[in-house]
Amino acid sequence: MTEPTIALKEMLEKHPAAPFLFVGSGFSRRYLGLEDWAGLLSRFCAPIREFGYYSAKANADLPLAASYMAQDYNEWWWSNPETRESREKYAGVVTNEADALKVEIARYIGSFSLESARDSEFGNELAAFPDASVDGVITTNWDYLLEELFPDFKVFVGQEELLFSNPQAIGEIYKIHGSAADPSSMILTQEDYHQFAAKNPYLAAKLVTIFVEHPIIFMGYSISDPHIQALITSIARCLSQEKVDSFQQNLIFVQRTRDGEEPSIQKTTIQSEGFSVTMMVARVADYVQVYAALEGTRRKMPARILRFFKEQMYELVHTPQDGSNSKLAVIDYDEIDSADDVEFVVGVGVAKRQQEFSEKTTQAVQTALAKRGYSGLSADEVFSDCILEISQFDAANLLESAFPLLGRSNRTFTPVYRYLESVGIKSEDDLSASKYEGAKKVVGKMRGAKYVYSSSYNARFKKTFSGLTTSQIIAKAADAKEALLMLPFQTAEEVDVEVLRTFLASKAEEFEGDTYRTAFRKLVCWYDKLKHGF
Numbered sequence: 001m002t003e004p005t006i007a008l009k010e011m012l013e014k015h016p017a018a019p020f021l022f023v024g025s026g027f028s029r030r031y032l033g034l035e036d037w038a039g040l041l042s043r044f045c046a047p048i049r050e051f052g053y054y055s056a057k058a059n060a061d062l063p064l065a066a067s068y069m070a071q072d073y074n075e076w077w078w079s080n081p082e083t084r085e086s087r088e089k090y091a092g093v094v095t096n097e098a099d100a101l102k103v104e105i106a107r108y109i110g111s112f113s114l115e116s117a118r119d120s121e122f123g124n125e126l127a128a129f130p131d132a133s134v135d136g137v138i139t140t141n142w143d144y145l146l147e148e149l150f151p152d153f154k155v156f157v158g159q160e161e162l163l164f165s166n167p168q169a170i171g172e173i174y175k176i177h178g179s180a181a182d183p184s185s186m187i188l189t190q191e192d193y194h195q196f197a198a199k200n201p202y203l204a205a206k207l208v209t210i211f212v213e214h215p216i217i218f219m220g221y222s223i224s225d226p227h228i229q230a231l232i233t234s235i236a237r238c239l240s241q242e243k244v245d246s247f248q249q250n251l252i253f254v255q256r257t258r259d260g261e262e263p264s265i266q267k268t269t270i271q272s273e274g275f276s277v278t279m280m281v282a283r284v285a286d287y288v289q290v291y292a293a294l295e296g297t298r299r300k301m302p303a304r305i306l307r308f309f310k311e312q313m314y315e316l317v318h319t320p321q322d323g324s325n326s327k328l329a330v331i332d333y334d335e336i337d338s339a340d341d342v343e344f345v346v347g348v349g350v351a352k353r354q355q356e357f358s359e360k361t362t363q364a365v366q367t368a369l370a371k372r373g374y375s376g377l378s379a380d381e382v383f384s385d386c387i388l389e390i391s392q393f394d395a396a397n398l399l400e401s402a403f404p405l406l407g408r409s410n411r412t413f414t415p416v417y418r419y420l421e422s423v424g425i426k427s428e429d430d431l432s433a434s435k436y437e438g439a440k441k442v443v444g445k446m447r448g449a450k451y452v453y454s455s456s457y458n459a460r461f462k463k464t465f466s467g468l469t470t471s472q473i474i475a476k477a478a479d480a481k482e483a484l485l486m487l488p489f490q491t492a493e494e495v496d497v498e499v500l501r502t503f504l505a506s507k508a509e510e511f512e513g514d515t516y517r518t519a520f521r522k523l524v525c526w527y528d529k530l531k532h533g534f
Contacts, residue, residue, distance in 0.1 A: 403438030
C-alpha cells in the first residue's frame with residue numbers, strides 16, 4: 001500500500017463511525033465518460049448556437065450561461081420536428097423555460113450505467129469499490145452510478161426531499177443537486193443556484209451532525225469549487241469553536257496527482273466569505289488507493305437494515321403508543337423489505353445470554369422437530385425444495401402441517417404454488433374451497449406483491465437487457481448478482497422457466513446469507529408462480 005492509503009486508513013480507524021463520501025462530477029467523468037459542465041452544455045448547444053456565445057454573454061459564469069441557453073433551447077425544442085417524439089412524451093413535465101433543456105440532458109445522462117463504468121478505462125478500479133465500508137453518500141451528480149454501486153441505500157433527491165424527510169445518516173444517498181430521474185429537480189441554471197443558495201443554511205443544519213460524527217471524503221471535486229466551499233463554511237458557521245476543530249479533522253479531500261507528482265497527504269486551508277476551514281488533502285495516483293483505505297470490517301448486519309432499525313426507533317418514539325396500531329413481531333432481518341408494518345422492541349445486554357440459551361436448547365429443538373415431522377420444516381427448506389427438479393416433500397402433508405405456521409409468519413414471500421398444483425389446486429376457486437388455510441394466507445400475502453428487488457434497476461434493464469432471453473440475460477450480466485437483479489423485469493411471457501430454475505438451483509449457496517438473499521427468495525417465488533401458479 002502507498003503512503004496515502006496507510007495514512008487514510010489510520011485516520012479512518014480513529015473514528016467510531018464509517019465515513020460518508022461526498023461525490024462530485026469528476027467521479028462521473030472518470031467512470032462514465034460524461035463531459036464536464038461546460039462540455040455538457042456545449043453538447044446541447046449544437047441545434048441552437050455555439051456555446052462560446054452563451055459563455056461570453058455570461059462572462060464565463062456557467063449557471064448564467066445555462067440560463068441564457070435554456071431560453072433559446074426552449075424555443076427550439078417546442079418548434080422543431082426533431083423533438084416531436086420527446087415533446088409527446090415529456091410535454092407534461094416541461095412547465096418552465098429551463099425544463100426542456102433539463103429533460104434532454106436527463107435523457108442523455110440516463111443512457112449511462114454501471115455497465116458503462118465497468119467498460120471504461122478505469123473500470124478495474126470499481127472492482128475494489130464493493131468492499132468500501134461507508135455509511136452514506138452525498139453527491140451533486142445527476143446520474144445513476146452511485147445508486148447502482150450502493151443498491152441497498154435509500155435515495156433522497158434534491159434539497160426539498162432531504163429537508164422535509166427523516167434521514168437516518170446510514171445506508172442513504174443524498175442527491176442534493178437533483179437527479180436525472182426527476183429533471184425538474186436538477187440544479188442547472190443561475191435561478192436554480194440562487195434558490196439552492198437561499199436554502200443552503202437549512203441544508204447545512206440538516207447535514208451538520210453527519211459532518212461532525214463522520215469522516216467526510218470528497219471525491220471528484222476541485223478543492224477550489226466555490227459551491228463546495230460555501231457549503232463547508234455554512235456548516236462550520238453552525239458550530240462552536242470546539243466543534244469546528246473536530247469538524248475540520250473529519251474533512252478529507254481526494255485529488256489526483258499530476259504528472260511526476262508523488263502521492264502524499266497534507267493539510268490545506270480554504271476560505272469562503274471571510275471564513276477559513278482547514279482539511280486534509282490526499283493526493284493519489286488512482287482511486288484504488290482510497291478504496292483500499294475504505295476497506296473495513298464488514299458489518300454483521302447490512303447498512304439498509306441498520307437504517308431501517310434507526311428509522312423504526314424514530315417512528316416508535318414519535319408515534320402515540322395507545323396500543324391501537326402497535327405490532328410486535330419476531331422476524332429474520334432478511335425478510336424485512338418495507339418499513340411500513342414492523343416496529344421494534346430493542347433489548348440491551350441480552351444477546352450473550354440469548355446465545356448461551358440457544359446453544360443449550362439447539363439439540364432439544366432438533367429432536368422435537370424430528371418428532372413433529374412436516375410441522376417442523378422451515379421456510380429455508382421449502383425454498384430449497386421448490387427449485388429442485390423433483391420435490392422431496394409430500395405436498396398434502398406439507399400444506400397441512402407446515403403451511404399453517406408459515407402463513408402466520410411475517411414473511412411476505414414463500415413458495416407455495418408447486419405444492420398446491422401437486423394436490424390438484426389450480427385456481428383461486430379451488431384454493432378457496434380447500435382445507436389448506438395456511439396456504440390461503442401465504443397466497444394472500446403475495447397477491448399483488450412485486451417480485452423485483454428494487455424498481456430503481458428498471459432503467460438499467462431497459463437500456464441493457466430488454467428484449468433478451470432469460471439465457472442471454474444470465475450470460476450478459478457481469479455476475480450472478482446482476483442477473484439476479486435483472487431477471488425479474490422480464491414479462492411472464494419472456495421467461496424461460498426451466499433456465500430460470502437451473503440458474504436459481506446453481507446459485508442457491510452463493511446467495512445464502514448474502515445481502516441479496518431477499519432478492520434471491522423473491523425470484524424463487526416468481527419462478528414458482530410462473531411454473532406452477534394459477
